Amino acid sequence: MHNDANSTDTVVDSPLRRQLLGGLLSAAVPALPLIMSSSAGAAESPIQVGGLPVTCNLTLPIAAVAKAAAVGKPGVLAQGFEYSKYNGWPEVKESLMTGRIQAAYMLAPLVMDLADKRIPVKIVSLGHRSGAVIMVRTDSAYRKFADLKGKRIAIPSRFAVDFLFLRKMLAREKMSPKDIEIVEMAPPDMPAALYAKAVDGYCTGEPFGAAAQRAGYARPLAMTRDEWRNYICCVLTVREELIKENRPLVQELVNYVQAAGNWLDSGPASREKAVTIAAGRKYFNQDPNVLRFVMQNPADRVTYGDLRMIRAEFDELMQLSIEAGTIKRPIAYENYVDESFVRAIKPVAISL
């Protein structure tokens, strides 16, 4: 395959050339298994960690890049982990259920539900805190959450933690879900729906709030940073086989995710570097200006530094999920969380 346009113009194709190439290929084919096996033995292939291109998942690409940069240094496992981009939670869930991937960032209530269905998965770390917003049109009269009574609000799905945020806000204002009209909609459609006045507001994770805010026609009415500061939605989840078969790798994954979180919250320079990394085609494949907007407006719109796993917070999330009807019954904390990796964290340096 020629990637250089000019070089293709100088190639002379002929039957003789094809015969020569064919001969070379047929001579090389018997040796291929030897070549393949020798290279396979050199290093184990990295595990794929599923994630979505959303700022709640930002610690994952940073951890993957930092780990890749550290391979070869003393005390660092040769086997790495790579960010595997998915387009929606149902695909991540399916891949994790079937074992197509061994690890992923997942919505915490979905993991609880999977554990309840005896799918062998465990939450081993948080991925972030905060990062959900309720957006309204800039020119709307809504100034406080209670102003949304009787209005049409879009949410990603009734299983999304954003919906729990909305319910929490309703409860705080002594309102019920019947006081608003809820419509389910894919987050990328929300900015257009708000612009077209098909909805009066939307509740979702970033960067879909920032995209409309940056365009000038939307503003946040409520943000988790103000209303539910310890909000969690995306958590690092691994299949139990991986824990049993490769505990050191899971530990290293947790070490790097936690280190990525501390690094992201260490200052504007780290966040700017993170924007450059995450915007790349291999990762989020997004407009760096939108990601930068999320990182800066305000700086704690999404936070990453406090990734402690606190039982009471998961209990609250479960209670809210049960009330919302997305989880049928309480699930024992030990059934879906493995705290041992966070307890055994070894600090790693992020040098990017």
Add this chain to the structure above:
Amino acid sequence: MLGVGALCALVAWAALAPITLPSRDELFEIPAGTFARRMAGDKVDILPAEIHLTQGANDVLLLRNLDKVPQIFGPVLIMPGQSFRLPFETVSVNEFACTAHASGQMRVIVNAMPAVGWPRLRWRAARAWKRMQST
């Protein structure tokens, strides 16, 4: 006889001549009413779900939003009437979130410049056929 000669010359040119296009932009327009159709449950893709570009020839995707609402692409938010230009530098397969598609996804495949001979002839024929269909 002259006609056969001219046809042979055309085929030879198509197979051998370097590919140079007036612009490297490959324009795709999101027509007015796209969002309304999608919200009404219309599953028909207005843009192709898969866009093929050729490195060194037409390797800049140019999206023009003619709809009355913003459209998200990747997720750059393209306001009504705005255009978004995205150059591709390497042969690759790229997945983008795109609100102009029923699936919410668009794939951009960047192919290598076709080699001299049959691949180049086929490339030109396919491009001519596509242009004939769209007019």
